[in-house]
Amino acid sequence: MDLATSMAPTPAQAFDTLLQRHRGIVRKVAGSYARGAEDRADLAQEIAMQLWRAWPDYDPSRSFSTWMYRIALNTAISFLRGQSRRQDSVPLDDHIDSLAGGAAFDPETHERLRLLQRFMATLGALDRALLLLYLEERSGREIAEVLGIGESNVTTRIGRLKQRLRDFAGASPRP
Template sequence: MTETPAQAFDALLQRHRGIVLKIAGSYARGAEDRADLAQEIAVQLWRAWPGYDPARSFSTWMYRIALNAAISFLRGQAQADRSVPLDDHADTLAGGAAFDPETHERLRLLQRFMATLGPLDRALLLLYLEERSGREIAEVLGIGESNVTTRVGRIKQRLREYAAASFHD
């Protein structure tokens, strides 16, 4: 018995649902907005599904569609403060594992820093933290690999400066 396209899509979506949750957690504020964004990402993935080339990496394709949906969602938000409260989804970011207060504070700092980044740099940092290769990040974001390297270096420097300023406050 062969799978229908809908069944194949659903199986891949379930296998890679962590991508959707991480992106929704990074781009949306509050549980309701995260749920709305996750649903919007799933809709956009389904709409794009007929154009998916199985010869290519599904997760790379999924990241590209999901990040575009998240950036569109972010642009549609009228809120000035786009920070995401980490407490509501810390288990998602920490892989569900228990962690100590110092680690928790570092995650909160990282989340606050990510909220200061523009959509492209936020997406780049998210992929970098996922340990995606420079080539895969470039493919997902549609930029050159050398641009990825340069931007990662700049983001790391900004993060160091942000952390230093935060610890002095």
């Protein structure tokens, strides 16, 4: 074994490095699909476990973040289906903070994020995933690849979601 080979990262080290670099994806997906801090932590752990299980099949010639989103969203959707169907309110304040990565917001921006979170809670799993990826400024091509739908379908659905959000915002009571 030569020096270069002995210094190469193990598959576990390579996985851990990429997971840490893109941990915001796990946090955002878990925050968008789980209720309460405990459920978000459980879902984040489940996503990490599913990513590790799928790691041997990862193709390094493809985008890691796209691969990661696909697995994270599929795991979240399965998690959501496994949860009870009750419509409890989502504890928004700590969820907004987790989505923001701890950044502080002015009251108007905070209220807009609360409105967006309430809107997302009304969406089905596919539309929620679509909106999350759109808000992450992913390209239509990448969204289509992650969700397994056509690019024109992505464009159409985003347009409809924007209109629904405008309607929702107009119908929501102001504080």
